[in-house]
Amino acid sequence: MSPPSVGVQGVPAANRPAPRRSRGRLFDVLLNLPGGLITSTLILFTLALLLYLSLRVNDGQLLGSAFTFANLTQAVADPLTRTVLLRSIMLSAIVTVVTVVLAYPVAYFLAFHAGKYRHGLLFMISLPFWTSYLLRVFAWKIVLAWNGVLNSTLMGLGLTDAPLAGLLNTPTAVVITLAHAYAAFAVLPLYICLHGLARNLLEAAADLGAKPHQCFFKVILPLSMPGVMAAALVVFVPTVGDYVTPALVGGPASSMIGTLIQAQFGKANDWTAGAALAVVSMLAIAVVVLATRALVNRWVLPR
Amino acid sequence: MKMRTTATRSWVVGLAAFALNAALLQGALAADDGKLSYFTWSGYELPEFHPAFEAAHPKAVDITVFGDDDDALSKARAGFHPDLAHPCYDKIERWKQAGLIQPMDKSRLKNWDQIFPVLQKLPGIVDADGKVWMVPWDWGNTSVLYRTDLVKNPEASWKMLFDKQYAGRIATIDAVHDTPLVAALLAGVDPFSKMTPEQLDKVGAVLRQQRPLVTTYTTDMTSVEQSLASGELVAAMTWNASATALKKQNVPVAFMKPKEGMLTWVCGMVMLKDAKHVDLAYDFINARLAPESGEKLITEYGYGSASQAAFAKVPAAKLEELQLPNDPETMLKQTVLTKPIPSNDELAKLFERVKAGG
Incomplete structure (x- = not known):
């Protein structure tokens, strides 16, 4: 991890010789072309396609026929959508809180105390990403299964007499698996934010008599809120729509909105309904994210 | 100045890489490697099921698998066009209606006459003018597989999978032609004629009653077998292969003969309309219908082969052990054939609702 570097575009325009400006613009255009x-x-195209599909009548054709708002109104009016969407948002919120709370100390240690081990530790954090996500999910299946690692250990230690049944195929299993899967995504933005904090502010706080915990809660935590928000966003948004994890470790009580959308595009063969569900869930996620941001801006960030 | 040259170089490299990627992608999309592409149930991809084809055309088949043929149909509708696919008989009308498949020429199907007449005569398999829409390849049962040591005094009924005393120790199959079909049988609704909304409600009520009891709706039979072996599950809806596998491992299980009837399904090969490798496809079907292939299917998985000649190669004692009659006709006298389900889409939507908690 290098400190945030100043990009080419960050070179102040005043430093460049005037005749080169048009070439600079051409360069910018070309640089941005692939992206x-x-x-x-x-x-953008796929989003537009999704929106288009959500407004079509399902008559068995690939893109449907005629325009209608029925899919969207049905998706909104259906109590099932609300139940499942609420369940997904709650599960993801729990995953987000768990992930960020666990990732924060790791990022804090990396930023302030890791010293020469920092690069090695960052490498270790990225290590699980070298294997497929599915493999990591299956690893959790092995750990949480009825005759799995955790149950055998508990019984071996004499802590329980019979295997605990409520580990796998429950919402808890989904939270554990997702929190593990997204840990690194939370550590990195937090680490970058904490690493970039001006150290002299901490010294100033100490000089003014702040105890370590005061220094943390009054200086570091508020200043790192942008990092916390970034980490939360990176975890929350993709987990709401996840369907692989609930399908593999979740069981019926943890089917999420992604599961329902996938089923419409798969078994149920009703793509327009699936697209409408996807649009509704995108809107719901946007509302939750914006509301949370507004709350954080209002109450937590230093004024 | 140094910075500018580095930057120039890097964007040239970047753009070149992008162009190369685009070109490669296009190449990959357009490429035809001359291989037959076959889309089948997971577990059916083994080369032992088509040794003659492997010998004649080594490594000339690309196999993609699915866990449920409703998903397979969706994938084909969305533009995945293999040469051959392997859905089950209850889906054949939907593949036809979607305009995805073309009939085959009986004269090119070498082993056609070895196929059990009862399977050939299923409505929709062969047209009146002799065009073949599906080449039956396998048949088998769906039933309750339960632990004989953990279930005391079992009643031979599908109701075991709806019994509160086994809450949290039951799993069921996540496919429309299995779980909802059984729910319809239990609700006293005929699944093979168009259902009225009231009838669908009845089926839904049975499914809702089951949801809190099951640990998982799945088509991952390996996991189900492991859970039955460990004792986590006491009963699950499975196909014959799971019973065969667990008995081989000496797990005390029985494959139930429910009084409402097991489900018997028939699956077979269909040719996609725009199949590019028609000759290879016929060779492949002929190899899959060879007696040795069917023998492998019977002895390895405990499923029935569509080929009479395959049954002739399996000793009667082995069939006895597998609880497999040597003719699907005998089987069908006691079981419920999974025929096309006119309300499949409605039933699928209902099933998804119930699974999600609605």
Whole structure:
């Protein structure tokens, strides 16, 4: 991890010789071309397609026929959508809190105390990402199974007499698996934020008589809130729509909105309904994220 | 100045890489490697099921697997077009209606006459003018597989999978033609004619009653087998292969003969409309219908082969052990054939609702 570098575009324009400006602009355009192409084809186009599909009548054709708002109104009016969406948001919120709370001390240690071990430790944190996500999920299946590692250990230590049944195929298993899977995504933005804090502020706080815990709660934590928010966002948004994890370790009580959307595109063969569900869930996620941000801005960030 | 040259170089490299990627991607999309592409149930990809094809055309088949043929149909509708696919008989009308498949020429199906007549005569398999829409390959049962040591005094009924005393120790199959079909049988609704909304409600009520009891709705039979072996599950809806596998491991299990009837399904190969490797496809079907292939299917998995000649190669004692009659006709006298389900889409939506808690 290098400290945030100043990009080429960050070179102040005044430093450049005047005649080169047009070339500079051309350079900017070319630099942004691949990213722009990918954004417009892979992201904007697919989003538009999703929106389009959500407004079509499902008559068995690939893209449906005629326009209607029925899919969207049905998706909103259906109590099942609300139940499942609420369940997904709650589960993801728990995952987010667990992940960020666990990641914060790691990032803190990396930023302030790791010293020469910092790079090695960062490497270790990225290590699980070298294997497939599915493999990590299956590893948790082995740990949490009825005759799995955890139950055998508990019984071996004499802590329990019979295997605990409520580990695998429960919402708890989903939270554990997701929190583990997204840990590194939370550590990195937190680490970058904490690493970038001006150290002289901490010294100033200490000089003014702040005890370590006061220094943490009054200086470090408020200043690192942007990092916390970034980490929370990175964990929350993808986990709401996750369907692989609930399908593999969740059981019926933890089916999430992603499961329902996937089923519409798969077994139920009703793509327009699935697209409408996806649109509704995107809106719900946006509302939750914006509301949380507003709350944090209002109450937590230093004024 | 140094910075500018480095930057120039890096964006040239970047752009070149992007162009190369785009070109490669296009190449990959357009490439035809001359291999047959086959889309089948997971577990059915083994080369032992088509040795003659492997000998004649080594490494000439690309196999993609699915866990449920409803998902397979969706994937095909979305543009995945293999040469051959292997759905089950209850889906054949939907593949036809979607305009995805073409009929086959009976004269090119070498082993057609060895296929059990009862399977050939299923409505929709062969047209009146002799065009073949599906080449039956396998048949088998869906039933309750339970631990004989953990279930005391079992009643031979599907109701075991709906019994509160086994709450949290039951699993069931996540496929429309299995769990909802059984729910319909228990609700006294005929699943093979169009259902009215009231009938669907009845089926839904049975499914809702089951949801809090099951640990998982799945098509991952390996996990189900492991959970039955460990004793985590006492009963699960499975296919014959799971019973065969667990008995081989000496787990005390029985594959129930429910009084409402086991489900018997028939699956087979269909040819996609835009199949590019028609000749290879016929060779492949002929190899899969060879007696040795069917023999492997019977002895390895405990499923029935569509080929009479395959049954002739399996000793009667082995069939006895597998609880497999040597003719699907005998089987069908006691079981419920999974025929096309007219309300499949409605039933699928209902099933998804119930699974999600609605």
